[in-house]
Amino acid sequence: MAHRLNISGSVLDQAKVNFKEIYDQAGQKSHEAIAGACLYVACRQIGAPRTFKEICAVCTVSKKEIGRCFKWIIKTLEKTVKTISSEDFMMRFCFSLNLTKQVEAVSTKIAKRSVELDLAEGRSPISLAAAAIYMASQTSKTRKTAKEISDVTGVSEVTIHQMYKEMLPHAEELRPKQ
Missing domain, CATH: 1.10.472.10 (Cyclin-like)
Known part of the structure; x- marks a missing residue:
């Protein structure tokens, strides 16, 4: 395995x-x-x-x-394991999607900011990572579809779209300032 x-x-x-x-x-x-x-x-x-x-x-x-x-x-x-976050998966997912380090950095910031704004409440960190990658890639030259992201992350296209729609009204707050 x-x-x-x-x-x-x-x-x-x-x-x-x-x-x-x-x-x-x-x-x-x-x-x-x-x-x-x-x-x-x-x-x-x-x-x-x-x-x-x-x-x-x-x-x-x-x-x-x-x-x-x-x-x-x-x-x-009686083991304790580190709580997972979307950042734990971001580098691997972005690498698998052939995204640039810049898109990865933006995705990571979007995910972190989503948590800070309580937009990810009750959501899986993996779903959050997928939606953040989708949002970041939409404004980059290497735009990825929800299907491509779904294939890599294992998160359904529907979940990616739902989270994206919830995040979209907060896009200005989520995206890092240039």
Whole structure:
């Protein structure tokens, strides 16, 4: 799984440590679900988070099952993981979309400002990142469609458009001053 996600050795090592700690307590739980959840936890512990959808794409276990194992691991091992934010995903998503560093910087500022203005309340950081990238790319030379962004981020086109529409009335406040 780690190889297919192009995950570094330090994350893989942490995932192995997590798996060894939890394995004896697993009972009837799917070993693949536990391995996927351990990898997800390790990514967050090391500071290189992946989405549940990305983990699910490289294994045969459902997002729901990995989510359950994630919660169980955190509770059982009494682990704490860093809260994820849209900025954690921005560089990787923008790189995958072949966007410039300037568009990435604008996207990051839009996402941060959206949080400050409480426009992202109750929204996933990944959805916020996708909408911020969409907004930033609309004013750049490398304009991306919601479909292109959806393909990279795993956020539906509908969600991207909905968040964009909510952010649009605040565009002047969200975009960085030149």
